[in-house]
Amino acid sequence: MAADNATRQKIIDAMYHLIAEYGYDKASLSKLCDAVGITKPSIYYYFQSKEDILLAVHDAMHIPTESDDGLCATTDAVSYRAQLIALGQRSIASFHDDVERHRVMAEIDLQSTRIPALAAHRASVAQKTSRSYQNVLAHGVKLGALPADLDVETASQFLYVIMAGMSQTVANKDHLDETAIWNWLVNALLLP
Template identity: 25%
Template sequence: MGNKEQTFQKIIEIAYVMFAENGFEKTSLAMIATEVGISKPAIYYYFQSKDQLIAYIFDELYKEIQQDIAVDYKELTSANFKEKLLELGYKSIEAQGKDPYFNKIFNQYVLLAARDESYKSQLVELETSFLTSFVEVLQWGVRLGVLDDTPHIEAKAQMLALVYDNIGNFMLTGNQLNYRAIWKEAVHSVIQGGKDDK
């Protein structure tokens, strides 16, 4: 990796932390440049404005979230369906435990969306795909015969999505709850009668 690529990556990493900790309003490009160890004029080589940097990080987060909630249906069988659903939540809990800045910065984008229509529409799109992916997973479970085809299947999927999302919000506040057990209970409430899981 060349010096320009390394500097670019360092700008992203430092901006990510500073935006998460201080917010967009209280973080300037000059502050980021100082932390990176470059001059303020030098940072403009990489980003023409703070807004451009904010947008770049958002795009990266957007892609990461979509990747995290993507499920390869070919991997799901009647034998492993429950285990894979548990893994989805456990993976998210572990990732958020390792990255204390994720929910902080994501909440900055939620605040930004309240006054910026383009961020609002992208967040609505992301939320919709997030909910849809859970609905599709449970509908696949119906096809596999793991779940009963009830009129409430969509509501069950949305409940799982809300639990999944809110675990991250609670982790952000520092509440020391047993998040794995909470996710397990949510999955068990949807898939009743299955064998006990790890």
């Protein structure tokens, strides 16, 4: 079982790197087999299709973090605010640190216009991420760290859009100060 999971993860990791280097269309199963050191029939033991591997790559890129657990465990408004700002800053730093991720995300964006299952999957990930933000913001309201009348559902969607946009500005090399934008956003819009 552990070997099966390890091989499955090797396939996902190799496809991630191939997509970053060649794009999805040119990341052939033959190249994938060579990269992992397995045969094509072996790939079909783990995945039904190349599209299924792409969905698994997308899943792996959006593994839920424990950051929201840390924020939801805070017991005072000051710690909550500091952790909320730090969470955004860590996310932004990760956008700058991973050029390969930008290439894969750009390819996923493109392929989601062609592959309905990927478009649906992206929408599902967006909803899960927004719900995670909603839990974090609701806890902040409960602590008094955020305004009592904050519409947490809309604010969580807003945070998702902002983070997605900042990821894109980094990928586009727009030379904006995303960290300053995040800090301003938290202080100006979310704090009481």
